[in-house]
Amino acid sequence: ExxxxxxxxxxxxVTGKKLTVTCSQNMxxxxxxxxxxxxxxxxRQIYYSMNVEVTDKGDVPEGYKVSRKExxxxxxxxxxxxxxxxxxxxxxxxRPDSGNTIYFGEGSWLTVV
Amino acid sequence: xxxxxxxxxxxSVQEGDSAVIKCTYSDSASNYFPWYKQxxxxxxQLIIDIRSNVGEKKDQRIAVTLNxxxxxxxxxxxxxxxxxxxxxFCAADRPSGTYKYIFGTGTRLKVLA
Numbered sequence: 001e002x003x004x005x006x007x008x009x010x011x012x013x014v015t016g017k018k019l020t021v022t023c024s025q026n027m028x029x030x031x032x033x034x035x036x037x038x039x040x041x042x043x044r045q046i047y048y049s050m051n052v053e054v055t056d057k058g059d060v061p062e063g064y065k066v067s068r069k070e071x072x073x074x075x076x077x078x079x080x081x082x083x084x085x086x087x088x089x090x091x092x093x094x095r096p097d098s099g100n101t102i103y104f105g106e107g108s109w110l111t112v113v
Numbered sequence: 114x115x116x117x118x119x120x121x122x123x124x125s126v127q128e129g130d131s132a133v134i135k136c137t138y139s140d141s142a143s144n145y146f147p148w149y150k151q152x153x154x155x156x157x158q159l160i161i162d163i164r165s166n167v168g169e170k171k172d173q174r175i176a177v178t179l180n181x182x183x184x185x186x187x188x189x190x191x192x193x194x195x196x197x198x199x200x201x202f203c204a205a206d207r208p209s210g211t212y213k214y215i216f217g218t219g220t221r222l223k224v225l226a
Contacts, residue, residue, distance in 0.1 A: 070160050
């Protein structure tokens with residue numbers, strides 16, 4: 001089954017404590033991306049990656065890091081989380097040459113206190 | 114900058130009635146316009162899409178129309194059912210080779226039984 005799997009699904013953490021949200025896809029997609037969803041703001045892209053070792057900033061990259069060492073994995077790193085990073089996060093993947101369908105993970109609820 | 118405006122933010126309809134959600138995009142070079150449905154606790158899923166060389170596309174009770182001159186596109190759901198209740202996002206591509214999308218701010222549709 002085609003899947004984008006992200007963990008953890010729910011997390012409450014404290015300001016400044018580094019955390020990583022993992023993302024893995026089993027569709028051999030080149031393109032992966034992270035979005036955050038906030039009320040009234042929709043889905044905003046944080047970072048994206050077009051292939052292994054190729055990453056670039058999206059619209060709201062401040063406070064986040066990513067890495068793409070393997071094709072299937074694209075972790076999101078918050079080095080020093082702050083309360084304004086409290087949000088619902090989605091990992092996504094797709095392969096441009098096989099249509100434009102973006103496959104999203106089920107989301108990670110992150111609360112920073 | 115580039116953006117996609119989506120209206121309304123919330124929409125309530127009686128079961129069996131039609132629902133229409135409208136989006137306006139700013140980048141005249143955009144060529145691909147997908148619609149995503151997000152059910153409670155899940156990630157968005159593609160429900161229908163349209164390309165700029167087509168004015169209308171239909172899939173059972175769902176249709177999308179595109180007016181490239183006005184830079185408008187709309188989602189039409191007929192004979193609404195309770196399971197249509199969800200958040201709907203429109204999106205437009207950024208045809209600059211970066212495979213990035215801009216999403217609208219979302220519409221929460223409630224179908225009242």
